[in-house]
Structures are given as C-alpha cells and as structure tokens.
Amino acid sequence: MAFTGLAGAAVLGLPFLIEWQGERMLRDSGWPDARVEVARLDLSGADIDIWNDAARERRIGRVELTYSIAAGAGGRLDLDMPLSGLAPDGIDLKDAALRTAGTIRSEDGRWRYVPDGCVTVTAGGLAGGQVRVSEPKSLCLESVPGRTFLDYSLADGAALAFTVKPAPLRLTVQGMPVTGRLPALVVDATLAATGAPTGLDVAWRQGKISLPRQTVVGEGLSGKATFDPARKQPFTADYAIATIRHDQPKPLVAPFRAKGHAEGDPLGTVRFDARLADAAGMIAVDLSGEQDMPAGAGSAEVKMPPVRFPPDGPGLAGLFPLLGDLVETVTGTFGLDGRFAWGEGSGKGSASILIEDAAVATGGVAAQGIYAVLTADSLVPLRLPAGQMLSVALMDVGLPLTNAVVDFGIAADRLSVARAEWQWAGGLVRAVPFDMGLGGFGPAGEERMIELEATGIDLQKLLSAAAVDGLSATGLLGGRLPVRVGQGSVTVADGKLETSGPGTLRYDPAAPPAFLEGDPGSSTDMLLRALTDFRYESMELTVNGTAGGEMAIGFAIRGSNPDFYDGYPVALNLNVDGALDTILRRGITTYRIPEAVRDRILEFQAQDK
Numbered sequence: 001m002a003f004t005g006l007a008g009a010a011v012l013g014l015p016f017l018i019e020w021q022g023e024r025m026l027r028d029s030g031w032p033d034a035r036v037e038v039a040r041l042d043l044s045g046a047d048i049d050i051w052n053d054a055a056r057e058r059r060i061g062r063v064e065l066t067y068s069i070a071a072g073a074g075g076r077l078d079l080d081m082p083l084s085g086l087a088p089d090g091i092d093l094k095d096a097a098l099r100t101a102g103t104i105r106s107e108d109g110r111w112r113y114v115p116d117g118c119v120t121v122t123a124g125g126l127a128g129g130q131v132r133v134s135e136p137k138s139l140c141l142e143s144v145p146g147r148t149f150l151d152y153s154l155a156d157g158a159a160l161a162f163t164v165k166p167a168p169l170r171l172t173v174q175g176m177p178v179t180g181r182l183p184a185l186v187v188d189a190t191l192a193a194t195g196a197p198t199g200l201d202v203a204w205r206q207g208k209i210s211l212p213r214q215t216v217v218g219e220g221l222s223g224k225a226t227f228d229p230a231r232k233q234p235f236t237a238d239y240a241i242a243t244i245r246h247d248q249p250k251p252l253v254a255p256f257r258a259k260g261h262a263e264g265d266p267l268g269t270v271r272f273d274a275r276l277a278d279a280a281g282m283i284a285v286d287l288s289g290e291q292d293m294p295a296g297a298g299s300a301e302v303k304m305p306p307v308r309f310p311p312d313g314p315g316l317a318g319l320f321p322l323l324g325d326l327v328e329t330v331t332g333t334f335g336l337d338g339r340f341a342w343g344e345g346s347g348k349g350s351a352s353i354l355i356e357d358a359a360v361a362t363g364g365v366a367a368q369g370i371y372a373v374l375t376a377d378s379l380v381p382l383r384l385p386a387g388q389m390l391s392v393a394l395m396d397v398g399l400p401l402t403n404a405v406v407d408f409g410i411a412a413d414r415l416s417v418a419r420a421e422w423q424w425a426g427g428l429v430r431a432v433p434f435d436m437g438l439g440g441f442g443p444a445g446e447e448r449m450i451e452l453e454a455t456g457i458d459l460q461k462l463l464s465a466a467a468v469d470g471l472s473a474t475g476l477l478g479g480r481l482p483v484r485v486g487q488g489s490v491t492v493a494d495g496k497l498e499t500s501g502p503g504t505l506r507y508d509p510a511a512p513p514a515f516l517e518g519d520p521g522s523s524t525d526m527l528l529r530a531l532t533d534f535r536y537e538s539m540e541l542t543v544n545g546t547a548g549g550e551m552a553i554g555f556a557i558r559g560s561n562p563d564f565y566d567g568y569p570v571a572l573n574l575n576v577d578g579a580l581d582t583i584l585r586r587g588i589t590t591y592r593i594p595e596a597v598r599d600r601i602l603e604f605q606a607q608d609k
Contacts, residue, residue: 015041018048026050031081034060044068045075052082063104073106077113083121096123102149113150118142119162130174130296136167136182144186157192166206174296174343176213183207183221200227215247218258227266235270236263244276251321254278266293272300278319283307285336297343306335306354306605332358332370337607340379349379354604355390365490365547369393371593373600384410386418391597397483398492398545399424405594413437426458429481436485447486454479454497459505459539462553463576470510471576475503475536481543492551495543499536505557507531530564530572552577 015038022036033053040047050061060081067073083096099122102115118140126133143149147161164185171178183204190199207221220242227235238261245255260274273288289300309315309331316330338351358370372390377383386409395401401422408417420431432451457477481495512528536559545551555574560567593601 018046022048022050050079050081065104075104077102077104083123091126091128093126094124096121096126109155110151110153112148113152114143115141115149118165119149129294131171133171135170139167140165154193157190157194157198160187160189160191162187169207169209176211178209178211180209180218181207197227198229201225210247217245217247219243219245233263233265235266237261254319254321260287264290268293282309283319292343295343297341297346299339299341299346302336302338302340302351304334304336306333306356308333311359327360327362329361330358332356334358335604337604338376338379348377348381348383351376351379352604352607354601356601361548366396367392367394371597371601373597373604381412382410383412384408386416389594389597389600391594392422395422396547397490398547399429399481399543399551401429405597424454424457425461425464427454427456427476427478429454447484450483450485452481452483452495454481454495457497459499459503462541471507473503473505475499475501475539477539477541479541490547492543492545495541497541497543499539502535502537502559503539505531505534505536505539505559508533526564527572530561530570532561533563534561534570534572535559550577 018038018041019036023034026034026036031052035051035053037049037051038046039049045064045066048063048065049059050063052058052060061077061079063075063077065073065075078101080099081097083093083098087093087096098119100115100119102113105112105114119142121139121141122137124137141149141162141164144161144163148159149162150158150160152158164182164187166184167182169178169180169182183206186203188199188201189197192198201224203224205222209218209221210216218241221239222242223237223239225235225237225239239259241258243255244258246252256276256278258274258276260272262270262272264270269290269292271288271290273286276285276287277283283304285302285304287300287302289298291298309319311329311331313331316332316334317327333354333356335354336351337354338349340349341347353372353374353376355370355372355374359368360366360370370390370392372388374384374388374390377385386407388408388410390404390406390408392404392406393402395404401424403423405419405421406417407419408415410416414435414437416433416435417431418433422429430453432453434450436448455478459473459475459477462477463471463473477497477499479495479497481492481497484491484493507528508531534557536557538558540556542554542556543551544554553576555572555576557572557574558569560569564570
C-alpha cells in the first residue's frame with residue numbers, strides 16, 4: 001500500500017516529495033527507521049529504493065516505474081521486508097518477513113499490484129496471549145483468478161483478494177498442543193489508507209486439526225468468517241467438520257461430524273453453537289457456549305435429547321466402540337445434559353445422563369429394564385457423588401435377581417456401592433457395601449468378590465427354577481451368596497442357604513422320569529417313595545450358578561416321611577438345576593420403577609421443555 005503511494009508521487013517528478021511522502025507513510029505503517037531514496041528520475045520513469053534504516057545498510061524494496069502519455073504509469077515492485085514491527089500490541093512475530101515481486105499499474109487514480117506467483121510470508125513463530133504458533137513457518141499467497149491481488153488509492157485505502165495454500169499447522173493453546181494442516185484459504189480484505197482493517201471475508205476448506213494428547217482428529221474443516229468493525233457483532237462465522245474421530249485402534253466414540261455458527265467480538269466475547277451427529281444420523285448432540293477471547297476462558301452446554309437404541313441395532317456399543325471391551329451389548333434410551341468450562345478457575349464440569357428401559361450384557365452378566373438419571377459433579381476427573389440411584393427389573397449374576405435398587409457413587413476411578421438390593425424367589429438379597437476399581441467388571445478386570453446376604457427366600461419359588469414336574473416345597477431360607485466377578489465371567493460360588501425351621505418337600509410326578517423308575521424295593525423306588533411327603537427338620541442348600549448359564553442347587557436334608565418306614569429319620573442329598581435364561585425370559589410387565597428413580601427421570605425430561 002505504501003509503495004503504490006510512492007509511485008503516485010513519482011509521477012509528479014519531485015524527488016524530495018517522493019522521499020518525504022514515502023518515509024511518512026512507512027513510519028505511519030510501522031517502519032520508524034525506514035528511508036526512501038530516489039535513485040533515478042527522468043522523463044521515462046524512476047527507480048526508488050527503500051532502506052531498512054538511516055544508514056542504508058539493507059535495501060528492503062525497490063520500485064521501478066515507467067510512464068508515457070500513451071501507456072500511462074506502470075512498472076515493477078520488488079520487496080524483501082521485515083514484518084515483526086507491524087504486529088499489534090500483544091502479538092509477537094519472530095523474524096517475520098514478506099517477499100514478493102510483481103507488476104504495478106496505475107489506472108483511474110488507483111494503483112494495482114499483480115505478483116509473480118507467491119507472495120511469501122515467513123516467520124520463526126508467533127505468540128499472543130495463550131496461543132503459541134510454531135508452524136506454518138511460511139505461507140504462499142496467490143492472486144484469486146480474475147481478481148486483483150492489491151488495489152490501492154490514497155483516498156479509499158486498499159482492497160486485497162488472495163488465496164493461501166495449505167500448510168502444516170502446529171501450535172499450543174493454553175499449553176495444549178494442536179497439530180494438523182492449515183486449510184486452503186480465500187481472503188477478501190479492505191483497509192483504510194492508514195492501514196486499519198475495515199472489512200474481512202475468509203473462506204476455508206479441507207483443513208485438518210489434531211489434538212495429540214486427546215488423540216482426537218478433525219478432518220475436512222470448511223467454513224466462512226466475516227469481520228466488519230462497523231457492526232455491533234463484528235465477527236461471524238459458519239463452520240463444519242466433515243469427520244471427527246478418536247485416533248485409537250479401539251476408539252472411545254465412532255466418527256461423527258459437526259456444523260456450527262459463531263458471532264461476537266474477537267477482542268471480547270464470542271458466542272458459538274454447534275451440532276454433532278454420527279455418520280448414521282442416529283444421534284444429534286447440541287453444543288452452545290461462549291469464549292472470553294482476552295482471558296482465554298469459556299464455557300459450554302451440551303445436550304443430547306433422549307435417543308432409543310433398539311435391540312435389533314448396533315446399540316450404544318456401536319456408537320462407543322470402546323464399550324466393546326467392557327460390554328457385549330447396550331440397548332435402551334439415553335439422554336445427556338452437561339456443562340463444562342475451560343480457563344483459569346473454570347471448574348470441572350457437570351452432567352446428567354438419562355437411562356430408560358436399558359439392557360446390558362457384559363462378561364456373562366445380563367440386565368434388563370434399567371432406569372436411572374446419573375449426575376456427575378466433575379467430568380475431569382469423573383465423579384458421581386454418592387446417592388446415585390439405579391433400578392433394574394431383571395439381572396442375571398448367576399442368580400435370577402429382580403427388582404433391583406442400587407445406591408452408588410464413583411470417585412477417584414472407584415465404584416462405591418452403599419446399597420444394592422434385589423428380590424429373589426420371594427425373598428430379599430442384599431449386597432454387603434463394597435467398592436472396586438472401575439475396571440473390575442470388565443472381561444480383563446482383576447477378580448473381585450461381592451458378598452450377598454439372602455433372607456426370606458421361598459423354597460418353592462427357588463425350586464421352580466428347576467421346572468421339575470411334581471416338585472413342591474414349603475419353608476423359608478437365608479444365608480450368604482458370594483459372587484465372583486472377573487475374567488469375563490460372573491459366578492455364584494458355593495453359596496449357602498439354610499431353612500429357618502421345619503417344612504415339607506414333596507415330589508410326586510404323574511410320570512416319573514426314567515432315571516427314577518425302578519423295581520419295587522430298589523433304591524430309586526425307595527427314594528421316590530420317601531419324597532412323596534417328606535417332612536424335613538433342617539435343610540441346607542449349596543447354590544452355584546454362572547451368569548448366562550445354569551443355576552445348580554444341592555440339597556442336604558434331614559427329616560422323615562410318616563408313611564415311609566414309620567417315619568424313620570432319613571438324610572437325603574439331592575441336586576437340581578435349571579436354565580437361568582428361561583427364568584429371565586418370563587417378562588417384566590409387572591415391574592414398577594421406584595418412586596425416587598421415576599422422580600429423577602421426570603426432572604430430567606422437564607429440563608428440555
């Protein structure tokens with residue numbers, strides 16, 4: 001801009017005026033020590049040199065002008081000039097320089113510049129606020145086809161139109177490294193004669209950004225931004241990212257895309273919103289917030305309306321592949337409402353997660369009818385304060401447990417369960433309070449033991465698991481049921497239950513199975529006769545079961561049958577078993593969500609109204 005003004009003065013044929021006006025313009029533009037020298041001036045043109053200092057030790061530019069009545073004024077411009085002193089306050093440009101050569105032409109009082117190929121801008125680095133840029137070290141600026149690179153007049157200022165070729169990108173933002181590829185840019189800018197920006201339009205495409213510490217990569221960056229200092233909100237931008245992916249062999253989340261809008265003051269506050277969606281269009285997450293540009297701090301709110309993952313689809317594990325290491329399938333309805341912030345004193349974020357009618361299978365454990373609203377008061381590190389309430393209609397942990405209520409919390413990567421209660425066979429099963437590492441339930445997690453205490457177990461309902469025709473019993477049981485968790489399986493190992501008093505055990509099938517058929521007087525015939533009306537004094541059961549498999553019950557019984565050998569005392573040892581999956585398929589239509597869990601779900605749903 002300054003040099004086209006010099007050329008205008010040269011046409012007047014006044015060397016001293018050229019030097020005086022040129023030096024004034026250079027000083028106003030940020031070169032206080034620059035000097036202008038008219039090396040040649042005659043009727044055919046002029047050669048004007050621009051020096052970096054008063055000693056004229058380094059020439060940073062030359063203007064070679066030619067003019068005639070027929071052709072008008074024109075010529076060549078050659079620049080190799082420092083830029084470090086031109087940066088605004090607070091911006092440090094290290095060893096920055098601009099290099100270009102091209103043609104200039106005067107027409108209708110305006111000067112136009114067309115470079116020969118690239119206008120090259122180089123710098124050893126850039127620093128401003130919380131941002132440190134180490135690459136790109138060089139940029140290539142080229143003319144937009146059909147447009148003038150630089151159009152300048154003393155009255156109106158300058159208009160520039162150029163493209164910027166893609167270049168490697170490496171920087172840090174508040175100490176966080178960012179790498180990638182600077183996108184191809186198209187820039188339209190206007191500046192006043194003083195150099196102050198009066199308008200800017202920037203469009204970009206095919207950029208790439210990577211966050212190495214978070215192993216997150218965004219590809220296909222595109223968008224358009226506008227800066228107009230005359231508007232109340234001088235900055236606006238619309239942007240999109242074709243693919244955002246977790247760059248790991250087993251990613252936490254499947255690739256998704258983003259599209260959004262931002263507006264505000266680049267020297268003040270910028271507000272933004274975005275929508276994230278997976279490739280299949282199953283979910284949409286809305287993000288909105290604001291950034292305090294001078295402070296480098298901001299906050300955002302993230303919402304995902306409830307989304308149903310049906311049993312016949314990939315489920316939640318399809319969206320979060322890393323879950324495949326922890327669970328086999330996750331289906332149901334899920335929603336999210338969270339807030340997080342960054343910058344000094346920003347806090348650790350919070351979130352509420354809705355779970356409705358979910359089903360999970362992991363490491364042999366199967367659970368159906370899961371309902372909860374989980375609340376986190378810290379996202380990094382993750383913390384769910386004590387008092388989280390989870391209800392489960394049916395659960396297979398080696399026992400067919402129903403109507404579960406679990407009270408738990410997560411802190412310091414550990415799960416703490418204060419209360420876990422289930423209904424089983426007409427009685428109640430409680431877990432002794434425990435805590436374990438978050439990896440404890442995974443297939444590769446270390447082995448853990450969870451102690452369950454059973455009370456009021458109905459013997460008849462327990463035996464129904466075996467589905468043996470003609471078998472009936474009376475009495476209640478209680479005892480302990482140790483559950484072993486780890487290595488991809490969950491088992492009840494050597495659980496012990498005992499009756500609280502005497503009762504009956506009867507086995508009188510209409511058609512005995514083949515293994516109980518025997519000749520009169522045989523041992524099998526005697527066992528069948530004894531069981532037709534057995535009155536036990538005590539009964540001890542051993543319970544063994546594997547989640548996803550069968551439950552086996554061993555009986556040690558002492559008592560008698562009044563019609564068998566005149567009620568002579570008998571000690572019996574029996575074993576029955578039954579498939580747990582048969583029990584779990586009986587349906588949960590009568591299940592009712594606990595009131596505390598239902599209230600939390602209603603509160604979550606009310607937030608979106």
